[in-house]
Every structure is written in C-alpha cells, then in structure tokens.
Amino acid sequence: MSKPFYITTAISYPNGRPHIGHAYEAIAADAIARFYRLSGRDVRLITGTDEHGLKMVQTAREAGVDTIKLADEMSSYFIEMCSKLNIGHDGFRRTSEPAHHEASKALWKAMEANGDLYLDRYEGWYSVRDEAFYAEDELETGEGGEKLSPQGTPVVWTAEETWFFKLSKYQDKLQTLYAEHPEFIEPESRRNEVMRFVEGGLRDLSVSRTSFDWGVPVPGSPGHIMYVWVDALTTYMTGVGYPDTEGMFAKYWPADLHLIGKDIVRFHAVYWPAFLMSAGLPLPKQVFGHGFLLNRGEKMSKSVGNVVDPMQLAEQFGVDQLRYFLLSDVVFGKDGTYSADAIVTKTNADLANNFGNLAQRSLSMIGKNCDGKVPAPGEPTAAEEELLAQLDQCFIDINAAMTGGLFKIDTALDTIRERLSATNTYFADQAPWALRKTDPARADTVLYYTAEAIRQLAIMLRWAIPESCDRMLDLLAQPADARDFEHLTTAIVPGVALPAPQGIFPRLDLPVSETEA
Incomplete structure (x- = not known):
C-alpha cells in the first residue's frame, strides 16, 4: 500500500473575492499533490474557507446582509476558483459547517483538560484585518501618528473578559522542536523569523471573544466565541475526520505539509503546534511559507487599482498557461512578480x-x-x-x-x-x-x-x-x-495508430490595453 501524503492550503478568509495570491497558493498545492499522486502516493489535498471572525461580521454589516449569507456567497467564489483552475482537492472545508464546530470544540476540550485554558481579562491591541493580537513593542507608527500592526494594518484597543491559552508554557518545547526538526519551518528565512519571535518570549494568548457571536461557541462558557485562529487551524484536522481519531485521521494525520502565505507563518508555526502539544496530538511535519505575488513589482492594493482577478487571467490566457507561468516563473518560497x-x-x-x-x-x-x-x-x-x-x-x-x-x-x-x-x-x-x-x-x-x-x-x-x-x-x-x-x-509502442495532430499550445497575443501601456 502506498504511503499517504497529506497537504493543505491555508484556509482562505472570504471577506472578498479570491485574488491572484489565493490562486497561486491553490495551484502550487495542487501541483505538489499531483506530483506525489503520479509518484504512486496516496494523496489527500484539503482547502477551504475560514468564515468566522469579526472581519466577516463587519463586512456583512457594511453590505447589509446576514453574515452566513455573505459566507455562502464568498465561499462559492473560492469553490468556483478551484474548479476553474483545475485544483484537484479531496475536500473543501468551510468553518461554518457543523462538523467543523464539533472538531473545534473537541480540540478546545482537550486543551482545557490539559490545564492550558484559564479565564481572565484581556486588554491590548487587536487588528481586525489580521484577526491578530499584538504587543505594544510590536506596533509601528503610521504617517499620521496612528498605531499600526507589523503588517501595517490598523489596530484598536480591546478590553474584555476572555479565555487565555498558556502559550508561554510551550516556549521551551517549541524551541526544542525548531532545533531538532529544522525542516518543520521552510524556507530558512521564515524559520529564522519564527525563532527570533519565540526567543523574545511568549505571552499567553487570548483565545475567545465576547464582542460578537459569529463563530464556534466555547464549550461550557456562554457568551464566549473561540478566537478565529483556534477554529481556523482546526480545519486541517476536520479535513481528515477529527475528532474521530480512527480511520481517515489515523491514516493521514499528521499533515505532511501546510502550504501557507508568509504573512501567517506565526499562527501555523507557533500557535498551532502549541495547541496540538496541549491536546496531545501529533504535529504536522512541515509548514512552508511561500512568498507574495506582486503586480509588476508592486504589492496589490484596491486603492492603487492593481488587484487582478485570477479567473479573468485564466480566461484570457488559458488555465494551464497561467498555471505554468506562476509555477515556473516564481522562485518557490520567495516573492514573485507577474x-x-x-x-x-x-x-x-x-x-x-x-x-x-x-x-x-x-x-x-x-x-x-x-x-x-x-x-x-x-x-x-x-x-x-x-x-x-x-x-x-x-x-x-x-x-x-x-x-x-x-x-x-x-x-x-x-x-x-x-x-x-x-x-x-x-x-x-x-x-x-x-x-x-x-x-x-x-x-x-x-x-x-x-x-x-x-x-x-x-x-x-x-x-x-x-x-x-x-x-x-x-x-x-x-x-x-x-x-x-x-x-x-516503458516506451511508446510501434504501430499504434495516432489521431490527427492538433495544436495544444496556441501562441498568445498581448491584450490591446497592455500593448498600449
């Protein structure tokens, strides 16, 4: 029997339509999965959407629709993208699914049973766009004097009662993990960033919110919703049947590869292994943080007007032409331009x-x-x-x-x-x-x-x-x-009748708008 190979993409946040970065990651994961399938491995590829969190609530409110309606609509665009780009996934998971709620609650209870969750009051800086908490010494100052996250996103002062996870308890274990298994984080530049962050000291992590009710309820704690990253990361186990630890889970877990963007490596290489250690579950074998795609060397921005729809590119140039370009022209693990x-x-x-x-x-x-x-x-x-x-x-x-x-x-x-x-x-x-x-x-x-x-x-x-x-x-x-x-x-057999030859790769022409640019 072939050795299983389990690969996941990041669980995309669907508060907007998918952009070229989502397409690049999905195509890269699909290519790796297909390579291993062609090698005879039993491959499982899971992708999906992370539909919870305050950002989704705010986006839905601004649009004047129910949050679940927004989630349904936006997730459909990601499903459509996978279909259009020939992404051969084995499951598309949405965090709003009941089965995923049960998986997240099971992980929570396992961490709680290990004594790693406690109730306290959180006061600190929170980025709604990043769905992340930041310490004062991590913040930057904007041109107008406003406080910004390390990603350059706005932060707000938050004060509320929350559940905390004893992240500080796992600092030594995480450092041992990185030392004994340097392949756990790739490429090396990402590993160095994570190690510096952990060496700086880990604070306990706020893992629940009471300011909204869109998410997975904390078991036995009315009014508390799990921090979005707790349930988003759990999706990787939902994709192989957790909390049932027999059958599919026993076959495919731990994941061989979490393929993610470099901006969310901390969540996957620090928080995620700590959660799993607490729950007594095996750790994924590798977290790979790929680079960003830049439009003519510039970071994509709606305000600049250079955000590109990957569906439009696929329609314009061909699916395989787009796949080939992104896979061959971008040095894997580094930023690329298109x-x-x-x-x-x-x-x-x-x-x-x-x-x-x-x-x-x-x-x-x-x-x-x-x-x-x-x-x-x-x-x-x-x-x-x-x-x-x-x-x-x-x-x-x-x-x-x-x-x-x-x-x-x-x-x-x-x-x-x-x-x-x-x-x-x-x-x-x-x-x-x-x-x-x-x-x-x-x-x-x-x-x-x-x-x-x-x-x-x-x-x-x-x-x-x-x-x-x-x-x-x-x-x-x-x-x-x-x-x-x-x-x-093997070899091609002489005498085999061939169909009439046809062109497979038509030559492409630049769009008029590009030739005039």
Whole structure:
C-alpha cells in the first residue's frame, strides 16, 4: 500500500473575492499533490474557507446582509476558483459547517483538560484585518501618528473578559522542536523569523471573544466565541475526520505539509503546534511559507487599482498557461512578480515554441509519412542513447527538486524546459524531413524517439499543466492508466495508430490595453 501524503492550503478568509495570491497558493498545492499522486502516493489535498471572525461580521454589516449569507456567497467564489483552475482537492472545508464546530470544540476540550485554558481579562491591541493580537513593542507608527500592526494594518484597543491559552508554557518545547526538526519551518528565512519571535518570549494568548457571536461557541462558557485562529487551524484536522481519531485521521494525520502565505507563518508555526502539544496530538511535519505575488513589482492594493482577478487571467490566457507561468516563473518560497506581457512571453517561449511546435511538427510528419502510426525504430545511435539518458536524468533531477521538503517547483520545471530544448535540438540536428529522401528507415527512427521523448516529457510535466499534457498524451494514443511516473520506464509502442495532430499550445497575443501601456 502506498504511503499517504497529506497537504493543505491555508484556509482562505472570504471577506472578498479570491485574488491572484489565493490562486497561486491553490495551484502550487495542487501541483505538489499531483506530483506525489503520479509518484504512486496516496494523496489527500484539503482547502477551504475560514468564515468566522469579526472581519466577516463587519463586512456583512457594511453590505447589509446576514453574515452566513455573505459566507455562502464568498465561499462559492473560492469553490468556483478551484474548479476553474483545475485544483484537484479531496475536500473543501468551510468553518461554518457543523462538523467543523464539533472538531473545534473537541480540540478546545482537550486543551482545557490539559490545564492550558484559564479565564481572565484581556486588554491590548487587536487588528481586525489580521484577526491578530499584538504587543505594544510590536506596533509601528503610521504617517499620521496612528498605531499600526507589523503588517501595517490598523489596530484598536480591546478590553474584555476572555479565555487565555498558556502559550508561554510551550516556549521551551517549541524551541526544542525548531532545533531538532529544522525542516518543520521552510524556507530558512521564515524559520529564522519564527525563532527570533519565540526567543523574545511568549505571552499567553487570548483565545475567545465576547464582542460578537459569529463563530464556534466555547464549550461550557456562554457568551464566549473561540478566537478565529483556534477554529481556523482546526480545519486541517476536520479535513481528515477529527475528532474521530480512527480511520481517515489515523491514516493521514499528521499533515505532511501546510502550504501557507508568509504573512501567517506565526499562527501555523507557533500557535498551532502549541495547541496540538496541549491536546496531545501529533504535529504536522512541515509548514512552508511561500512568498507574495506582486503586480509588476508592486504589492496589490484596491486603492492603487492593481488587484487582478485570477479567473479573468485564466480566461484570457488559458488555465494551464497561467498555471505554468506562476509555477515556473516564481522562485518557490520567495516573492514573485507577474504581468500580462510576462505571462505571454514565458508561455509562448516554453509551451507554444518549445513544446507545442515540436509536437506539431513531429506528429504531423508521422501522420503524413507513416500512415498516422508510430513508426518502428531501427537501432539507436549515440544521439538516441544520449536523448534517452537525458530523459532519465531529467526525472532524477525533478524528483530530487520536489522531494526532501523544499519543493523546488520552479527548479523542476526549469529542468523539464531544458530537456524540451534538448529534444528540439535532437530533432533539428537529425532533420528527419531530409532523411526521408535519403534514408527513410533512419527518419522513422528519429520520429519514433522524438515521439517517445514527447511522451515522457508530457508525463513529467503533467503535475503542473495536467489538462494540456493529457491532450498531448491523447495525441500519442496513450491509455489513461499509463500516464504516471511508473510508466516512464516503458516506451511508446510501434504501430499504434495516432489521431490527427492538433495544436495544444496556441501562441498568445498581448491584450490591446497592455500593448498600449
């Protein structure tokens, strides 16, 4: 039986429609999940929406609708995004679901039973936008002298009776975790930030609110609602059946990877493991904080007017073109930038020219000169042996990039792009169109090995751009059950009839607004 692999995205806050950052994270998580599925692993990918908290209440009030109505509408946009971008998740969890309420209460009771919750009065600074508490020494001063969170968001002074979690009790245990398992937080820059924060001393954390009633009620404490991050983080366990610790939970937990934005690493790498330690539950194996996506180098802002709808980009350029650009052009773990012209340039070069043109030319020659059937090859020469050796090394390299906890997605795709270029070079150097006149058998050999290279590269690229690679494998008449990494060791069968070749990657043009910019 294959070893399970459990991956989650952050649980998105749906007080607005999804933006390109949400799409990037979902696409990256989906790509990792697909890679491991193709490797033969039993993968579970969970995503969802974090619908509780004061911010949702305020947004609903401003819109003049019930909070649940806002949550229903906004979550539907995130579900639609996943569908549109071909995100193959195994469950979309909403924190408003009754099953999730029960999971959150079970975690609360477990922390309470361990003596880690107590009732007291909280007075301090709170950012509604971040749904986070901040100490005085963490605050910054705005241009107008106002106090701001480290994220630059407004804070308000809050005073109310709340339940506290004994976070300070877990400082030494957390520091031991980071020292003994440095892979717990990646990349290294995020790990260093978290370690500095914890070394500075941990204060007990306020984990309930009484100023609103939209959320999970605290068990046995009327009027108290759980702090949004307590129940949001619990979603990762709801996704595998908690509080039932048998069956699915026993199979998939602890999570192999929590993939999140760098701005919420503290919640996942400090609060979350402390909650789990308190509840006596296994800790996730890794928290990976990816970077931000910048629009032409600038952070997205509604006031600047540069917030981009990922659905519009997918419609404009193609789902796989958008997926490929985001996965290959952004160094995973660092901030990246995007623009319409960058998407067009990158995907035209790598997909339309490097991959699509090669497939179109070679398969058209097979269709015209080989009765539309995969030709029988002759003895391979040094050129074919070198081509096959490069393909073998390609898989070794991408496997190394995608495993071991670093998930070097862009490195893996660069490796595939290089092998595509090498296959193009092989095809051009061997010139089967010329060989057809002088040595037809040799031309058939070149066409056979070109088709075989395309088959292998389509399989190796399938985790990133699944729909396009499946269409490419359709053109090669490959069965649906012969498209995982295990079948890289097989070969395309001579004599197989191929359908008429079709273009998979049309060349993109810049929108008029971009060319005029």
